[in-house]
Amino acid sequence: MSKTGYTRRSILKTGAAALGASAFPAPMIWAQEIKNITLRQFGTGVSNLNDVANKVKEDLGFTLEMTALDSDAVTQRAATQPDSFDIADIEYWICKKVWPTGNLQAMDTSKIKNYDKIVGIFKSGKLTPESVIAQGTAPSTVGFVEGPGGTTFADQETGWMTLIPTIYNADTLGIRPDLIGRPIESWTELLNPEFKGKASILDISSIGIMDMAMVCEAMGEIQYGDKGNMTREEIDKTMAIFTEAKKNGQFRAFWKTFDESVNLMASGEVVIQSMWSPAITAVKSRGIDCVYQPLKEGYRSWGGGLGLSKSLSGMELDAAYEYINWYLSGWVGGYLMRQGYYSAVPETSKDFMSDNEWGYWFEGKPATDVITSPTGDKLAEAGETRDGGSFYDRMGHVACWNAVMDENQYMVRKWNEFIAS
């Protein structure tokens, strides 16, 4: 018989299979196939931790491959190689640069279980109802798009998020109190001739320019309209002040990677410099006195989040949502908060921290016992309090967010000149 259409038997078979699949949906298939899923995540060193990848394997069953790069390389990859990653762990200002390339897809907030508990900074932009949104690329301004395919940012919560916030902090200058020997209170100290040849700034243009702006504004030399979006004149003036300082030998070196900043500080080459919180921790864990000095002009803040690659779909996309929900459920938050960062959903992290740790890191209370890092290094003795105080003291004094400017290309050229001068 040449007829090969649908025999009664074959229809019955498929029907039964379909019925089976709908009666016992995801879990069965999920459990079997999820082990084969590998999500490729890349980002800056701060949150690309092997401990996180190990815990994902343990809790969720799939493999998370991590690649750590510097901010420039992260931007480059997100903008130019969309197929080389599934999850981009990037900062909000990078998002502003990368989102228009269309390499990332917006996330449906209804699939994010802890969405309601995410800190206001990432939603309305306000930490408390009275807060004022700081200058620069505030996360709320690039956090939402109009719909799944939106390429322009929305002003308010829309239900479609560009990045799911994961981690953020308030940055300031790091100092070696033992080598300085007097109180430091203002950003102006970075250019104080007293520290000639012992100061440093980071050589990542988009962040370095903000630290420069904080200094110039504190000195009263320049009044910025918006430090996060300078005019050409403002850029020229800022660079002129720092080029002058560089020529006078104010700077010992510039650093580009986390390790460089730690080594500069720990070796005593530098006594005051732009620094990141865990770098302070790393210096301290070597038994060297180092303070993340709160300054009266306020903090320069940054925030990062997870973005999904455009090419993610099907089971991989489900796994990615699963991973994001897990990320916000507390374990990672606790891990990061014990390093001095903040979690986007602090209340879930509380369950993964001791009362002492929660009091020290989040509430700014004196430690009741020794504070150790997640890797076991001692960071503070009983009785010590965190530099800058509580979460609300620190995140409430943000003067500016890391940003990308309209005049970015001009700024980059000027930055190149500054380095070469």
Added chain:
Amino acid sequence: MKVTRETVTGWLQAAPLTVVLLGFLVAPIITIVIVSFWQATEFSIIPAFSLENYEFLFGSPVTYKVFAATFKYAFLTWAMTLAIGFTVAYYLAFHIRSQTMQIALFLLCTIPFWTSNIIRMISWIPFLGRNGIANQTLISWGVIDQPLEWLLYSDFSVILAFVHLYTLFMVVPIFNTMMRIDRNLIEAARDNGASGFQTLVHVIIPLTKPGIMIGTIFVLTLVMGDFITVRFMSGSQRANVGRLISNDIALLQYPSAAATAVVLLCTVLIVIGILLRFVNIRKEL
């Protein structure tokens, strides 16, 4: 022309190398030249024919300064590696009599090259630092009271690292040509009453020229194309052309980086072209 079996074989024998060179040398360079005329915004590259990159490059005083710095590093490194390289090669070739010993000492020179370039470079940092071994030693000897700041993150440290990294590239070709010098020539010079110095200047140096030239080309191209040594050893305080290019790449300004690369390539080619006027390497090899 009659195509003989030999010509076909000849072409076939040359083909693999030609293909490799076309694919991995000529094609990339052509691409770089093409891209150097394109334009870029922050996240996209626009194929166009525009001289903007070159206009900016030649119009900026920074470019000239950075090229001057590159030449300075290249010249100083060349002079020092030549002085050290020649001395070492001379000693190995003319003062060590037994060949076993020569080979042993020559291998000794290469031992540092068993580790990575970057590690050899970075290991200078703790040594030269403000509280480093060099400063501590000098202070304990009472030579200085204050640590010397210029030891690290300065032109000094950059050139020191270059000399350390690249001297062997001078030693090897010079040693090689010296070993080929007919010893009878030196004997003849001595018999004719030449002093040791005269033999060196009139016999050995002229005969070693091809080796010196090959070493020079190695060192010049390596130093002029470098960016990582300058970045690490100067603590990002100094710049050479390689750093301009790497900064541009980091900031996604590929066309501008390509334009700088083309200018650098031309500069290096011109320098080598001039050098080759002095010595005909092919003839002397």
